[in-house]
Amino acid sequence: MHYKDLRSYLAALDEIGDLAHITREVDGDLEPGAITRRSCELDAPAPLFENIRGATPGFRVLGAPAARSSRKDMPYARVALSLGLPPAASVPEIVDALIATRDIPGKKPVLVDATNAPCRQNILMGDDANLDKFPIPFAHDTDGGRYANTWGMLIAKSPDGKWTNWSIARVMKVDGKRMAGLIVPSQHIGQIWAEWVKLGQPMPYVLVQGMAPAIACVAGIPIPAGVDEADYVGALWNEPIEVVKALTNDLELPANSEVVIEGHVSLTRDCPEGPYGEYSGYLGTHSSLQPTFHVEAISYRDDPIWPLVVAGRPTDESHTIWAMGMAADATALLRAAGLPVTCTWAPEESAVHWFVVVVPNDWRDVLPDTSTEEFARRVGEILFKADSLVFLPKIYLVDDDIDPTKLSDVVWAIATRVHPSRRQVVFSDARVVSLAHCYEDDEYESGKGPKIVFDTLQPAIGKGRLRHASFDQAYPEDVRKRVLANWPTTTKSPI
Incomplete structure (x- = not known):
């Protein structure tokens, strides 16, 4: 309706x-x-x-x-x-x-x-x-x-x-x-x-x-x-x-x-x-x-x-509808360039300063002979040049085992998959606007500064990717089915 x-x-x-x-x-x-x-x-x-x-x-x-x-x-x-x-x-x-x-x-x-x-x-x-x-x-x-x-x-x-x-x-x-x-x-x-x-x-x-x-x-x-x-x-x-x-x-x-x-x-x-x-x-x-x-x-x-609308610390309309519009534009731009993208999102808590780009497990079939670094660079070249996305300073390229709307997933990926110094594609002379809050005065004055894509993509399934120590991945299917069948629907507790 x-x-x-x-x-x-x-x-x-x-x-x-x-x-x-x-x-x-x-x-x-x-x-x-x-x-x-x-x-x-x-x-x-x-x-x-x-x-x-x-x-x-x-x-x-x-x-x-x-x-x-x-x-x-x-x-x-x-x-x-x-x-x-x-x-x-x-x-x-x-x-x-x-x-x-x-x-x-x-x-x-x-x-x-x-x-x-x-x-x-x-x-x-x-x-x-x-x-x-x-x-x-x-x-x-x-x-x-x-x-x-x-x-x-x-x-x-x-x-x-x-x-x-x-x-x-x-x-x-x-x-x-x-x-x-x-x-x-x-x-x-x-x-x-x-x-x-x-x-x-x-x-x-x-x-x-x-x-x-x-x-x-x-x-x-x-x-x-x-x-x-x-x-x-x-x-x-x-x-x-x-x-x-x-x-x-x-x-x-x-x-x-x-x-x-x-x-x-x-x-x-x-x-x-x-x-x-x-x-x-x-x-x-x-x-x-x-x-x-x-x-x-x-x-x-x-x-x-x-x-x-009273803009400020998340979450308000800047972090919901504006972020959704940016995600729609980013997804459309990446797909138009032939890049496989499951979804994109700016987690609300990041105040539209983080952007998460999620790719499917079979992305290597779509982009054969492409390294994760090359994939990350292509994402940055497209998104950092778009007028609608000029506010974005940081992008995280992740596999689709990460739900970008779930902050705990995003934090886990950043903590365990971002290398302290490697696998970071830096665009050192990107366009900077004053509304993004992570730059220095000289960068605001020049309108130029660094932007970055963090490559967190894991090895292909069956070729070195680690399984999660989670309910979904650490137990046989019959055990999970039995646990779920006996879990009360009215409470989070198993008792």
């Missing part, structure tokens, strides 16, 4: 017990951020703040919309439900669904009459279009401002109209009429903004809050340049997204959105943005000049819901 708006998705979370209704009054500054952050760190239900001090009655904030679930039997339920999958779907199943959607013809969105569109229930124009009306909290106490966008979607179109990009990028509220948005040149929105700058024309934009969960997820993952996210979601849903025209420009936006902000972006980086707590798990300490997003119109649903 696909949820076409945020509210039906919240009803589904309620049904599985993964939504916490916070009805007591909370302050409008830091308390929603603090509760959301603690919810992420404890894998607690997603908090829905329904009584925010100073906010218009009925205005709400949703925390942790796609973080790890509170249900231990379905840890990725929020992402799975967002994408229309069963709530118990595993990481490989979710990643495979994202990859498979790439091969389905996209479905263009369909324009509907805006008269009855939920996002047009309330309209503010001119001076009335003011962000001060909305309960935008601080995410962290050292942030440069209230972040108006942490899980909303920016819509921008290339000047020739051939490419419309829907993406998530952080945007800081400056005052009621201005925001400063982080525009990274290598990202798609940065490429489109650069085209408008070349023409000397301000880029029109729409910033949407509270769209259908699949739209938010797809906006937050890498898909190929030139592909419209709206078409990709249409393929995922097997039906087009219903959209309406913006009030002030020719962009189109999801009709069921909670809040819609419209305006134009400055031609220069003219406004300080940041600092902000980031996915690496540390509070930011620096600001930078970024383009100004001027606000010209706002529309919203009755009793609107504003989503809030």
Whole structure:
């Protein structure tokens, strides 16, 4: 089942017990951020703040919309439900669904009459279009401002109209009429903004809050340049997204959105943005000049819901949906290059600083006369050059006896299969970005530094590979069957 708006998705979370209704009054500054952050760190239900001090009655904030679930039997339920999958779907199943959607013809969105569109229930124009009306909290106490966008979607179109990009990028509220948005040149929105700058024309934009969960997820993952996210979601849903025209420009936006902000972006980086707590798990300490997003119109649903992601120590949306999107892109790139890959994953606890590439036992049949070092080098050459994976500093190439979503497996592999000095393929002059937290100042300044692939591949089965001292491998099949047949189903204890 696909949820076409945020509210039906919240009803589904309620049904599985993964939504916490916070009805007591909370302050409008830091308390929603603090509760959301603690919810992420404890894998607690997603908090829905329904009584925010100073906010218009009925205005709400949703925390942790796609973080790890509170249900231990379905840890990725929020992402799975967002994408229309069963709530118990595993990481490989979710990643495979994202990859498979790439091969389905996209479905263009369909324009509907805006008269009855939920996002047009309330309209503010001119001076009335003011962000001060909305309960935008601080995410962290050292942030440069209230972040108006942490899980909303920016819509921008290339000047020739051939490419419309829907993406998530952080945007800081400056005052009621201005925001400063982080525009990274290598990202798609940065490429489109650069085209408008070349023409000397301000880029029109729409910033949407509270769209259908699949739209938010797809906006937050890498898909190929030139592909419209709206078409990709249409393929995922097997039906087009219903959209309406913006009030002030020719962009189109999801009709069921909670809040819609419209305006134009400055031609220069003219406004300080940041600092902000980031996915690496540390509070930011620096600001930078970024383009100004001027606000010209706002529309919203009755009793609107504003989503809030509080990035930080794992686990939050950076370590779930963003990592899944990166895994889908990495897997697709490696397979397109003819490399046998079972799956890829960035263990949440690594804050997307480790990437595990799992290969099947028969990889030597697919790549005859290829050493493990050569295999590792090819993986690094492909992944470290990809724009979508520029954040990755470390890759572990492992056999498929390792489950990359199980941290105990990954730690065991790193501890027992990574040689202290050998079998490491180093790319000494790779591209480095400031958001990855493991480099030195000179490397950030130059934008260059080392990246590494750890070759942990074991000998082929039957040719020197050690068996595990585990239940699965250290006992005959008849003994294991007898143990399992007599093991109580209601307890972990054999007694």
